Amino acid sequence: MKYLDEYRDADITHALAARIRARATKPWVLMEICGGQTHTLMRYGLPDLLPPEIELVHGPGCPVCVAPLEFVDRAIEIASRPGVIFVSYGDMLRVPGSRQDLFRVRAAGGDVRIAYSPLEAVKLAQEYPTRQVVFFGIGFETTAPANAMAVWHAKRLGLTNFSMLVSHVLVPPAVRLLLGSPANRVQGFIAPGHVCTVMAHREYEALSAEFHVPIVVGGFEPVDLLEAIAMLVDQLEDGRAQLENQYSRSVTRDGNVAAQKLMEEVFEITDRKWRGIGMIPASGHRLREEYAAYDAERIFGAQEIHVEEPAECISALVLQGLKKPVDCTAFGTRCTPEQPLGAPMVSSEGACAAYYAYRRHTASEAAQ
């Protein structure tokens, strides 16, 4: 397949790794922000090609992982109501709330459905006019325009039985928080290529200048990631700190203006709580007043729920790049993708799930 095979080329991957090995003279800590990038790195065993100087830590770029426990509980509560069709991206169904998950709601008779696109939920609302269709709107800036479009279509169609539980988060405020933390070890970032496809890279340019840290916008295939790492190592070894764009086949100077416009039409910026990290100011979206009729939180009543995370789960530290999944005492034993303690073990983008799928054997060998 064009635009995939050439970026999975083994010879070029090895040539890039050799270039990084030849260039790195000092220890450097790099973070890939997006969980999709974490999975590519682990799936292709890329850390094994890198010299010992390069340490990769994994970022908070997994919307399923950072959706707060209260929100999962809220989704479960709405999904359990009679008459509701609750529609979600598949990743969210096994994420544990404080007592159960959406799969168990479905097993108990709740109408919980998986959708590939938010437009499927709009279609369901048309097909079932007597039922309330609620879509679980999670995601970063990549997904927000699609979710915005679903709300826009619902309004265009005059639907009164469609709503969205919005839990969108924005990447730059979280990166700012990491960079401002005294515990931060990260010296260079791979910025999320698909978020930047929508938003352009202005916000990362500003972060790079403010914190004097190299940031390279990177793609999602092995060649993309090794090239981004090579560009970061070049900058660090040269003493430069600027924004560069490795993923120029998709990321343009202005980003996707049509998507940005619709997102701004439907959503406004709000403070959001991130699971494991806490409240981050101006780090998410909520529906604008004009779209209040589609806000599941307003329709079903807002509820203040306070819940505690499982004590053993270190996902807060994993999401901030301060610990690796294998540092967790529950990893692979009391916490597995089948019986997860925390969201990073569930999501196809979670760092714990990536280590479990691709590195649990090497990790346990290293421990012995």
Next chain:
Amino acid sequence: MCLAIPGKVVEATDLGFTRIAKVQFGGVTRQVSLDFVPETQIGDYVLVHVGFAISRLSPEEAERTYELLRQIQEADEIAPEEPL
């Protein structure tokens, strides 16, 4: 969640309020909204995320970076193999 897959636009239909395309991913064809990439033409490659094309892939940029990568690969083949 931010997964987006490249595919080739093989058909496009204008419905007035929206533009829908048939996009080929290897052997699979899916219906995709072109609302966020209105300039897309048949034959273009687009990146698709949750049923929406979010960018039109630039063949010029892809070729330019790929040429750089080929040079790195060639330089690596000429250079003596370093011990691992």
